[in-house]
Amino acid sequence: MPIPKFSIVILISGSGSNLQAIIDAAEKNTLPVEICAVISNRPDAKGLQRAARAGLRTEVVDHTQFNSREDFDASLQQCIDNVEPQLVVLAGFMRLLTDNFVDHYSGHMLNIHPSLLPNFKGLNTHARALAAFKEGSVTEHGASVHFVTAQLDGGPVIAQASVAIAADDTPDILATRVLGREHQLYPQIIGWFAEGRLRLQGNQVWLDEKALTSPVVLSANC
Ligand code: GAR
Numbered sequence: 001m002p003i004p005k006f007s008i009v010i011l012i013s014g015s016g017s018n019l020q021a022i023i024d025a026a027e028k029n030t031l032p033v034e035i036c037a038v039i040s041n042r043p044d045a046k047g048l049q050r051a052a053r054a055g056l057r058t059e060v061v062d063h064t065q066f067n068s069r070e071d072f073d074a075s076l077q078q079c080i081d082n083v084e085p086q087l088v089v090l091a092g093f094m095r096l097l098t099d100n101f102v103d104h105y106s107g108h109m110l111n112i113h114p115s116l117l118p119n120f121k122g123l124n125t126h127a128r129a130l131a132a133f134k135e136g137s138v139t140e141h142g143a144s145v146h147f148v149t150a151q152l153d154g155g156p157v158i159a160q161a162s163v164a165i166a167a168d169d170t171p172d173i174l175a176t177r178v179l180g181r182e183h184q185l186y187p188q189i190i191g192w193f194a195e196g197r198l199r200l201q202g203n204q205v206w207l208d209e210k211a212l213t214s215p216v217v218l219s220a221n222c
Contacts, residue, residue, distance in 0.1 A: 005034040006194035009085040011076075011093035012040050016047020018091040018112060021183035022190065023054045031187045033194050036083040039076065041095055057083070063095060073101040080105075087193055090148065091186065099150045107200040109148040110193065112186050114178050116160055117144040121153035126171040126178065133165040141165050141174060143182045144215065145189040147200045156205045158198065159216040161185040185218055 010019050019038060025031035038051035039059045051058045059079050066072035072095075080088060090111040102109070115125040119138065129141040142162035149155035161181035165174065192198040197208050205212040 005032055006087070007036045007083070007085045008033050008087045008089050008190065008194075009036055009080050009083060010038045010051075010089045010091050011080075012038060012045055012047040012091050013042050013094040014045055014047060014092050016045065016050045016092065017179060018182055018186050019047045020050050022089070022091065022187050023050065023056070025187035025191075027054070031191045031194070033087075033190065036085050037080075039079055041072075041076070041093070047092070069096070069098055070100070073098045077101055077104060087190070089186075089190060096152065097148070102148055102150050105148070107147065110158075110190065111146055111148050111153075111155070112182055113144050113146065113153050114175070114182065115144065116140065116142045116162060117146060117153060117157050124171075126174045129165065130169055130171055130174060133169075139165065141178060143178050143185055145185055147205065149203070156200060156203055156212075157215040158192075158205050158207070158212070159185060159189050159218055161218040181218075188218065 010022060012019055022031065023035065026033050026035060035056050037057040037059055039061060040048050041061055041063045043060045043062055048058050061076045061079050063072045066075065088105050088109040115129060120128045129138060132138040140162045142160055144157050144160045146157045147155040161184060163177045163181055192207065199206050
């Protein structure tokens with residue numbers, strides 16, 4: 001009997017280009033996971049079409065149909081737990097999550113954020129990075145993968161990939177460059193988790209049985 005692959009559920013809200021990078025890596029077998037379901041809080045998310053094209057199970061839990069954040073999160077949790085994944089992957093999932101929901105998946109939920117955390121938590125990260133560059137306070141920008149905790153974009157960072165900022169960048173140009181790095185970064189970190197190399201203990205990230213003292217920095221070529 002073949003050994004079942006490590007199972008993940010991916011949560012999206014929009015385009016799903018990170019989802020696509022994960023699908024591609026899983027199909028090429030460079031990422032040893034099975035994507036059990038793709039769940040969107042928006043019925044019109046383009047990522048749902050990408051998932052369907054890849055033959056994946058798709059679900060919609062539309063946040064506009066719920067009276068409270070708690071009710072939405074409870075329904076989302078039920079939808080995720082129905083497929084019993086080993087890891088929940090937030091890939092452009094643009095919802096604030098309740099503490100109960102986050103606690104339920106503690107140490108088993110990852111997020112990718114388009115900045116070099118702790119810089120630029122929250123929204124509009126590319127415009128804010130560009131403004132900071134023009135003021136001389138940063139020279140680079142990038143993306144971070146972190147464990148999800150109750151603090152918005154504040155969970156322990158596992159790894160980062162950076163890009164240089166150029167004087168003639170616009171937020172859109174910068175976003176495209178960062179997204180390219182996200183597509184390299186996220187499948188790799190998910191792979192580490194799937195291979196049992198990565199874990200969260202308290203607020204500490206462990207990789208290959210060593211406590212990380214700072215995020216792993218992915219080189220430009222990987
Ligand atoms: C990505 O840049 C991701 O880092 C960001 O949303 C985009 C989704 O793109 N996530 C956040 O801002 C979460 N705080 P995608 O739908 O094409 O993967």
